[in-house]
Amino acid sequence: MSHRSRVYTITMPGQRAVQRQSLPDVIANDIRERILSGELEEGMPIRQDALAVEYDVSRMPIREALKRLDAEGLVVFTTNRGATVVKHSPAEVEEIFDLRTMLETDLFRRSIPRMTEADLIHCETLLEAMEVSYDTNDVGQWGALNSEYHLALYAAADRTLSAELLHRLNLQCDRYVRMHLSVMHMREPARADHRKLLEMARKRLIEEGCAILENHIQRTKQQLLELIAEKKPD
Amino acid sequence: MSHRSRVYTITMPGQRAVQRQSLPDVIANDIRERILSGELEEGMPIRQDALAVEYDVSRMPIREALKRLDAEGLVVFTTNRGATVVKHSPAEVEEIFDLRTMLETDLFRRSIPRMTEADLIHCETLLEAMEVSYDTNDVGQWGALNSEYHLALYAAADRTLSAELLHRLNLQCDRYVRMHLSVMHMREPARADHRKLLEMARKRLIEEGCAILENHIQRTKQQLLELIAEKKPD
DNA sequence: GGACATAAATTTGTATCCAATATACGAGAG
DNA sequence: CTCTCGTATATTGGATACAAATTTATGTCC
Numbered sequence: 001m002s003h004r005s006r007v008y009t010i011t012m013p014g015q016r017a018v019q020r021q022s023l024p025d026v027i028a029n030d031i032r033e034r035i036l037s038g039e040l041e042e043g044m045p046i047r048q049d050a051l052a053v054e055y056d057v058s059r060m061p062i063r064e065a066l067k068r069l070d071a072e073g074l075v076v077f078t079t080n081r082g083a084t085v086v087k088h089s090p091a092e093v094e095e096i097f098d099l100r101t102m103l104e105t106d107l108f109r110r111s112i113p114r115m116t117e118a119d120l121i122h123c124e125t126l127l128e129a130m131e132v133s134y135d136t137n138d139v140g141q142w143g144a145l146n147s148e149y150h151l152a153l154y155a156a157a158d159r160t161l162s163a164e165l166l167h168r169l170n171l172q173c174d175r176y177v178r179m180h181l182s183v184m185h186m187r188e189p190a191r192a193d194h195r196k197l198l199e200m201a202r203k204r205l206i207e208e209g210c211a212i213l214e215n216h217i218q219r220t221k222q223q224l225l226e227l228i229a230e231k232k233p234d
Numbered sequence: 235m236s237h238r239s240r241v242y243t244i245t246m247p248g249q250r251a252v253q254r255q256s257l258p259d260v261i262a263n264d265i266r267e268r269i270l271s272g273e274l275e276e277g278m279p280i281r282q283d284a285l286a287v288e289y290d291v292s293r294m295p296i297r298e299a300l301k302r303l304d305a306e307g308l309v310v311f312t313t314n315r316g317a318t319v320v321k322h323s324p325a326e327v328e329e330i331f332d333l334r335t336m337l338e339t340d341l342f343r344r345s346i347p348r349m350t351e352a353d354l355i356h357c358e359t360l361l362e363a364m365e366v367s368y369d370t371n372d373v374g375q376w377g378a379l380n381s382e383y384h385l386a387l388y389a390a391a392d393r394t395l396s397a398e399l400l401h402r403l404n405l406q407c408d409r410y411v412r413m414h415l416s417v418m419h420m421r422e423p424a425r426a427d428h429r430k431l432l433e434m435a436r437k438r439l440i441e442e443g444c445a446i447l448e449n450h451i452q453r454t455k456q457q458l459l460e461l462i463a464e465k466k467p468d
Numbered sequence: 469g470g471a472c473a474t475a476a477a478t479t480t481g482t483a484t485c486c487a488a489t490a491t492a493c494g495a496g497a498g
Numbered sequence: 499c500t501c502t503c504g505t506a507t508a509t510t511g512g513a514t515a516c517a518a519a520t521t522t523a524t525g526t527c528c
Binding site (some may be wrong): 021022063064067068071072079092095096098099102103106159160161162165 | 255326
């Protein structure tokens with residue numbers, strides 16, 4: 001229950017890298033994870049004071065953390081009424097996936113011609129790690145690796161702002177993916193897609209790769225929307 | 235020099251809408267404007283205390299405002315070293331415009347078939363206001379109207395997240411546009427473009443409209459990059 | 469005279485405290 | 499019995515105060 005003790009100073013003594021994250025950073029990361037995992041539900045009001053005692057800090061860093069998540073679009077503030085976890089309409093979920101499609105195909109298109117052998121190997125490594133988490137059914141880790149793999153495919157594009165934007169979008173929809181992904185329906189074709197994406201990159205087949213990518217994201221979107229629609233009437 | 239007295243309560247007495255913006259909101263808006271206008275220069279460190287006395291508030295709302303601007307990408311925080319105004323490389327400026335091109339053409343494409351007469355009239359109104367600010371040479375107002383006009387063109391698309399994202403991107407590049415726009419070179423063709431965009435929307439000529447839009451943004455990008463390149467060696 | 473170490477001062481980050489606002493509950497009137 | 503108004507409580511927003519960290523300045527040693 002308790003998230004004790006200043007995650008702040010857990011570095012080994014004598015180790016150089018003195019944990020440079022600020023308290024609000026650490027807390028924001030943790031709360032974000034709790035939102036994405038579904039522990040903090042949609043529309044649920046967030047009590048700053050409660051979180052403050054949980055993390056054993058004052059309300060100030062909590063507020064900053066929440067403000068950050070507000071900026072990321074994961075929670076929403078109402079003046080003098082505090083923060084609640086955002087709730088996206090199906091239309092908005094669809095929009096998020098469409099934006100991802102645009103951004104990712106653009107990035108992939110720019111990236112493929114510039115990918116080095118090292119880039120390809122890095123992707124391969126992530127792909128294999130991801131396949132392990134398929135099998136062990138570790139949804140949380142799979143989600144993280146999935147994001148990371150996609151970003152690795154686009155790293156050679158060297159488009160920091162786009163990548164940052166994409167990361168934000170992923171945070172937005174990750175929650176829904178996780179909520180429904182446990183159903184497992186969609187994961188086999190996705191698995192094949194992921195491999196094919198890397199293959200196309202290797203062969204420098206730009207248009208073919210982008211087509212697969214577009215299909216990949218749009219299919220995920222479609223399946224997700226169907227699952228949401230099914231679950232809606234409760 | 236002084237930004238006195240709670241911008242908070244400037245509503246007419248008896249008016250219903252009791253200013254509901256929080257202090258950090260108001261302050262963030264003002265600081266944002268100061269950054270966009272170039273008053274706060276690139277790379278310049280921002281002293282929280284100095285701003286606090288300027289606005290006659292404690293450092294707390296200032297911090298929140300800066301955190302918000304940090305999330306918007308206008309300032310960047312370094313732990314224990316405070317905030318500085320972000321500095322974009324030419325490559326990043328280029329990326330911003332490319333992202334705008336993608337987003338805006340997508341929005342325009344979705345919007346055109348759905349625009350009502352009311353939408354068209356609203357655009358017309360903004361267009362005329364913008365032409366006035368061309369002539370009076372009010373750069374600040376022109377920038378705001380330009381943003382608003384573009385958003386109005388896409389309103390019918392009903393894509394709130396995309397519009398929000400676009401708004402953020404506009405904030406990012408607005409500063410550079412304003413810095414160089416005073417040169418006036420580019421404004422005449424842009425003026426013509428703006429009118430043509432509305433025309434195309436009226437005639438429901440989707441592809442033609444998007445082509446003009448893409449050209450419009452890309453040309454602005456090109457001119458801006460040239461101006462930046464010229465000015466670089468100082 | 470220069471470089472490193474140490475100390476002072478400025479500045480950020482966090483906590484506690486107070487005020488303002490919203491929600492919840494209860495009493496009284498219609 | 500229900501609706502409205504008023505009061506009480508809880509929660510957020512902002513200010514003051516304090517601690518940690520960084521940068522600047524000073525002094526000593528080589």
